[in-house]
Amino acid sequence: MSEPQAFDVVVIGAGPAGVSAAVAAAQLGKTVAVAEKNMAVGGAALNTGTVPSKTLRETALALSGLRSRELYGVDLSLRRECTVADLLRREHSVMGAERTRWSGFLGQYGVTMVPGAARFLDAHTIAVAGPTEERVLRANFVIIAIGSSPSRPPLFPFEHPRVHDSDEIVNLEQVPKSLAVVGAGVVGSEYACTFAALGAPVHVLDGRDCLMPFLDLEVAQALTSAMTNLGITFHWKEQVTACEAPATGDLKLTLASGKVLLVDAVLVAAGRESRTAALDPDKACLLVGKRGQLCVDECFRTNVKHIYAAGDVVGFPALASISSEQGRIAAAHACGDTAVCSMPAVFPTGIFTIPEVGAVGDTEGALQGKGVAYVVGRAEYMQTGRGAIIGDRTGFLKLLFAKDDLRLLGAHAMGEQATELVHLGLIVLQAGGGADFLWRTCFNYPTLGDLYKLAAHEAMLKRVQTG
Secondary structure, X not given: OOXXXXXXXXXXXXXXXXXXXXXXXXXXXXXXXXXXXXXXXXXXXXXXXXXXXXXXXXXXXXXXXXXXOOOOOOOOOOOOOOOHHHHHHHHHHHHHHHHHHHHHHHHHOOOEEEEOEEEEEEOOEEEEEOOOOEEEEEEEEXXXXXXXXXXXXXOOOOOOOOEEEOOHHHHOOOOOXXXXXXXXXXXXXXXXXXXXXXOOXXXXXXXXXXXXXXXXXHHHHHHHHXXXXXXXEEEEOOOEEEEEOOOOOOEEEEEOOOOEEEEOXXXXXXXXXXXXXXXXXXHHOXXXXXXXXXXXXXXXXXXXXXXXXXXXXXXXXXXXXXXXXXXXXXXHHHOOOHHXXXXXXXXXXXXXXXXXXXXXXXXXXXXXXXXXXXXXXXXXXXXXXXXXXXXXXXXXXXXXXXXXXXXXXXXXXXXXXXXXXXXXXXXXXXXXXXXXXXXXXXXXXXXXXXXXXXXHHHHHHHHHHHO
């Protein structure tokens, strides 16, 4: 074991939260080290989750010909069996470019990278077991950003080559002929859509009775219908009680209802957990909660005041974009820059199903629960020139306004580019704007931005008609 090397800040983990924290601390003139157990920076967001899964989805859309839906007389659908190389070639290219960019960013700020698995020796001392040696780091402040890993219920034989968790499926050995997805959350739904787009029959099983209940109910119902039309079969209020996985032939899932599903492959999307135990948290007197999560205050301090945590390891919402903000705020607070130590009041959600969903602010259910009077403004993609060009016949934008002053309270979109479209609603929400502001704004033509004008106009008319 080497002699301790001292740093102002030691960050454990080089995912979105860790990289953001390291850069923020370095910008404030602090000496920073990042310990990362994997060979590449980026965490799950870059290596096994966000970027690879979205690249895989984009490739599936291109190969399936779904985007040629309105080109009459032109068939761009897949006419040959899709190989794994077809799917993964672009994925690996995008991931490689992003890793280079992230690593270069850390290097520009003089951040010291320390490869290896970190563990606490005491509250200020961290041992990092690298490939050839173990290094010891001393830190005035520590920021834990170890991310999370898929939960692996013991019911499923993950050693089988066709039983996957959500991390390893991006490196699948073959495109499944049929797929069962256990869990109808964001991750399960996104992968279900990707493989359905490639023509595989997909079954989605969930113990709940609806899709992603945190969404606006109208959006959730519309997405369920769109996914069904894509070829996905939903099995609600179901639990898997047994998974038989022979070396060859179909996998057999037995459900609590007595139903049996025979499929070529299984994806288990049963949530995620942080491997906090590997850090030896007791030696730093850290309190660890459910699924390995660390409890933090509004500045992302743990119960040990010089140790911070950010990203998936602190739990909801566990989004790459929010994790990055959390890491920045944690580092700023640790380094004394308290002027920027607050999270945004609202943040967007982007779900890369087919079609996409974007959401920000309150849902109808939330407003009803709070007793807030509101007006709904709605616009269909096909009401705009750009929507007609795209050929998206099911896409729509739904805006929720306060009834008294038509201030925007929530924006919800489903359709192509919905994850981009929702950012305009985010800006208006943050600025305290409303229907009149949107109605007076000039958008390029033809663009999906016109949806905001149309939805705002509908809400203005409704208020006039209802008083």
